[in-house]
Amino acid sequence: MSILVLMGAMASTVAWAAEPAAEEDDKSLMEIVVVGSHFATPNATSISPVMVVDAEELRHQGTSRAEDLLDSMPQLNAGLNNSANGDGVSPVTGTATADLRGIGSFNTLVLMNSRRLNPGDSINPSPDLNAIPTILIKRVEVLTGGASSIYGSDAISGVVNFVMDTEFTGAKLETEYGLNRASNDATDIQNIERMSGINPPTRSLYDGRNVDVTGVFGKDLFGGDGHIVGYAGYRHSQGVYGSSRDLSACTLQETGPSYQCLLDGSTP
Numbered sequence: 001m002s003i004l005v006l007m008g009a010m011a012s013t014v015a016w017a018a019e020p021a022a023e024e025d026d027k028s029l030m031e032i033v034v035v036g037s038h039f040a041t042p043n044a045t046s047i048s049p050v051m052v053v054d055a056e057e058l059r060h061q062g063t064s065r066a067e068d069l070l071d072s073m074p075q076l077n078a079g080l081n082n083s084a085n086g087d088g089v090s091p092v093t094g095t096a097t098a099d100l101r102g103i104g105s106f107n108t109l110v111l112m113n114s115r116r117l118n119p120g121d122s123i124n125p126s127p128d129l130n131a132i133p134t135i136l137i138k139r140v141e142v143l144t145g146g147a148s149s150i151y152g153s154d155a156i157s158g159v160v161n162f163v164m165d166t167e168f169t170g171a172k173l174e175t176e177y178g179l180n181r182a183s184n185d186a187t188d189i190q191n192i193e194r195m196s197g198i199n200p201p202t203r204s205l206y207d208g209r210n211v212d213v214t215g216v217f218g219k220d221l222f223g224g225d226g227h228i229v230g231y232a233g234y235r236h237s238q239g240v241y242g243s244s245r246d247l248s249a250c251t252l253q254e255t256g257p258s259y260q261c262l263l264d265g266s267t268p
Helices: 002-026 055-060 065-072 189-195
Strands: 050-055 075-078 096-098 110-111 137-143 158-164 170-182 205-221 226-237 250-253 257-262
Touching: 050 257, 055 065, 055 137, 065 137, 065 189, 075 226, 189 257
Parallel strands: 110 158
Antiparallel strands: 050 137, 075 096, 137 158, 170 205, 205 226, 250 257
16 A cells, blocks of 8 residues: 555656646746846945045056045045145155045054055154055055044044055056146236345246156966065156245235235234
């Protein structure tokens, strides 16, 4: 009796399995449309918004300095950089800094591959962006909220993380040359400066020349078990002085309907 029951169960199973095969022959190929993906993004795992600028955007901007790249972001204020490095009061340090939210570069944490960047010098102990090889940047991640609870008090205003291409293979050379032009044609300001005994510049001037040459080389070693990346760069920036511009040959002070030069020891 038990044998007959087993055989009946086997027969029903075979019949059940054979039915879909007949139906599959009648089905046509269905079109599959992918409407999304599950690729991980910084904003998917972060409690605060993260702004990301990738290497393609860097090429579109055409900048060879990390500080120029950051200055184009709305979250950052211009700190010490190639255009402003010394205000006549603080010493010129030659560093480049990041200043998130405008509350000081000391409160902005700068990372390179998620590791803290060393300060530029002892006078201005803020992370020096000149130590970052811009030619190897893959992307820049900017976090402007909730960072101090993770990184400490030096990340009160946020974190800037430079992700580098540590697997670069081949060779690449980048060069950049630029200069500034000043018209010096503000005759009304020049007249005010002459009345104060200052001889202002009155002709067009080309200065502030800067040269930037950067090279990088990468190669696999030991059949792919190792990798080496070498980077070298040269940068020279000519200084631009306020006395070379008619707009800044002196400090203007408003006096009634006009202006006058505010000289050392003078009062308006």
